[in-house]
Amino acid sequence: xxxxxxxxxxxxxxxxxxxxxxxxxxxxxxxxxxxxxxxxxxxxxxxxxxxxxxxxxxxxxxxxxxxxxxxxxxxxxxxxxxxxxxxxxxxxxxxxxxxxxxxxxxxxxxxxxxxxxxxxxxxxxxxxxxxxxxxxxxxxxxxxxxxxxxxxxxxxxxxxxxxxxxxxxxxxxxxxxxxxxxxxxxxxxxxxxxxxxxxxxxxxxxxxxxxxxxxxxxxxxxxxxxx
Amino acid sequence: xxxxxxxxxxxxxxxxxxxxxxxxxxxxxxxxxxxxxxxxxxxxxxxxxxxxxxxxxxxxxxxxxxxxxxxxxxxxxxxxxxxxxxxxxxxxxxxxxxxxxxxxxxxxxxxxx
Numbered sequence: 399x400x401x402x403x404x405x406x407x408x409x410x411x412x413x414x415x416x417x418x419x420x421x422x423x424x425x426x427x428x429x430x431x432x433x434x435x436x437x438x439x440x441x442x443x444x445x446x447x448x449x450x451x452x453x454x455x456x457x458x459x460x461x462x463x464x465x466x467x468x469x470x471x472x473x474x475x476x477x478x479x480x481x482x483x484x485x486x487x488x489x490x491x492x493x494x495x496x497x498x499x500x501x502x503x504x505x506x507x508x509x510x511x512x513x514x515x516x517x518x519x520x521x522x523x524x525x526x527x528x529x530x531x532x533x534x535x536x537x538x539x540x541x542x543x544x545x546x547x548x549x550x551x552x553x554x555x556x557x558x559x560x561x562x563x564x565x566x567x568x569x570x571x572x573x574x575x576x577x578x579x580x581x582x583x584x585x586x587x588x589x590x591x592x593x594x595x596x597x598x599x600x601x602x603x604x605x606x607x608x609x610x611x612x613x614x615x616x617x618x619x620x621x622x623x624x625x
Numbered sequence: 626x627x628x629x630x631x632x633x634x635x636x637x638x639x640x641x642x643x644x645x646x647x648x649x650x651x652x653x654x655x656x657x658x659x660x661x662x663x664x665x666x667x668x669x670x671x672x673x674x675x676x677x678x679x680x681x682x683x684x685x686x687x688x689x690x691x692x693x694x695x696x697x698x699x700x701x702x703x704x705x706x707x708x709x710x711x712x713x714x715x716x717x718x719x720x721x722x723x724x725x726x727x728x729x730x731x732x733x734x735x736x737x738x
Contacts, residue, residue, distance in 0.1 A: 402649060406732040407637065411629050411653070414636065532626075532660045532728070554706050558660055561719075590709035593718040 415533055418497035422536025425504060429513040432622045433521060434615070435495075435535055437559065438543035439552075440525030443569040445473040446602045447543065448520055452480050454612055459517035459619055462510075464503040466495040466524045473522065483510045494529035495521065497536060517619050527556040539564040539618060544588075546570050546579050553587040560588060565596045565614060572601035626661055626728075627669040633730060634679060641735075648682040650734040657691035658704075658725035691725030 410416065426433045438444050448463060455461055462483040465474040474486035485506045487499050500521060507513060521537065523530045542563035544552055547570060553560040560566060566588055574581065581599070588597055596614065600607030634651065655661050663686040674680055693704045695712035701723060704710035710719040 400737040402734050402736050404732050404734050405637075407730055408732075409633060409637070409730045411626065411633055411728045411730060414632055415629060528660045529626075554709060557706070557710065558658065587709060590711050590718045593720055 412532065412534075415497045418501055419534035419536040422497055422501055422504065423538070426519065426536060426538070429516065430623060431513050431516050431519050432539075432619050433519045433535075433537045434618075435521050435523060435530075435537035435540045436543070437523045437527075437530045437540065437563070438525060438545075438569075439527045439548060442525070442543040442545040442548065443602055444522050444525070444543055445476055447567070447569065447600070448477060448522060449480065450602055450605065450608060451611065451615070452477070452482060452520075454608075455518070455615060456480065456482055458616065460515055461518050461520065462507055462513075462516050464495075464500060464507065464519065464521045466499070466522055468493070468524055483507060483516075485510070489524055493524055493526045494533050495523050495535055496533045500535040517623070518615065527552070527559045531556075531559040531562050538622065541565045541567060543567045543569050544584070546573055546577060546581065546584070550580055550584040550587060553584070553591040557591045560591045560595070563592065563595050565598065566592070567607075567611065568597065568599045570601060570603075571599045571606065572603045626666060627673050630666070630670060630730070631673060631679070634733075637730075637733065638678070643678055645738050646735045647738060648679055648733060648735045650683050650685055651679075651730060652732045652734065653684060653686045654689050654727045654729040654731045655686050656689040656725040656727040658722065659728055661728060663688065687731065689724050689727045692723040693719050694721040694723050696720040 436444050452461055463477050464485050464487055466487045467473055468489050471486040474484050477484045485503045487503045540563045542559055598607050598610045600611055655663055667684045670684055692701055694701055695715050695717050697715040697717045700714050702712050704719050
């Protein structure tokens with residue numbers, strides 16, 4: 399045996415994922431396709447959000463969904479009823495989508511439709527407030543959902559998710575009258591974790607706030623296409 | 626994360642001849658403001674590499690403190706969850722992160738057989 403050698407590489411552990419995410423983003427850009435990464439804990443309302451959003455959004459923009467789920471295609475089946483291209487990505491034991499999985503999903507999407515014909519790709523990540531925050535997929539914007547039933551403290555307990563998000567949707571606000579919940583405290587916790595994030599309150603029951611969310615998406619698509 | 630670490634090690638080893646080296650230590654720098662719990666990473670790594678070419682390697686982790694900069698007075702501070710990550714000097718929200726987001730293989734100690 400020889401003497402030990404120390405190879406100082408200073409290499410990001412996630413560099414392979416970041417490299418693939420960059421390749422995905424280049425593909426999205428070449429397709430002129432805006433990609434949003436939708437993240438939240440399980441049950442915060444991601445799939446319902448997409449169902450309602452896509453009903454209106456599809457009238458103005460050509461949309462598609464990559465639907466991440468650990469074990470089933472149940473969410474993908476719900477969205478397929480909207481007659482838009484949906485590709486399920488079953489992650490198995492993995493608790494998040496990574497850039498390779500999204501690359502595979504994009505290849506399957508390419509078999510369903512020419513992505514040049516699309517304006518927006520919504521990627522529903524696996525329900526989890528931890529790992530999805532660290533794994534880029536090539537998205538242009540990250541959207542995090544937080545339902546009020548989860549508690550005001552979640553931005554402090556899962557700061558990286560809310561720090562990384564460009565937009566935070568506070569969901570299920572129709573339940574406010576029935577809960578001992580301080581929405582101002584939640585907003586203060588969001589601001590202290592991520593003062594730059596946009597915040598919109600929405601309800602999938604009353605549809606309140608959906609026009610703001612739709613406006614946010616529309617502006618992002620138009621700005622992206624104009625660039 | 627363990628999988629990403631092993632893939633990074635495989636990629637590094639491709640440039641060496643991994644049959645001719647023994648990795649003794651993988652020295653990581655992990656920031657406090659990441660989704661990685663150091664002891665969990667060590668345990669899962671040790672389990673994942675059993676019987677592989679990395680079986681005898683040891684992970685060391687240098688924890689990099691989570692440090693922010695107050696955007697009002699430019700002082701550096703250590704953000705605390707209990708304080709909503711705000712600066713203790715001016716009670717300002719956390720805008721700039723100076724350190725704590727690191728997820729790095731700093732160096733690899735190995736021997737040639």
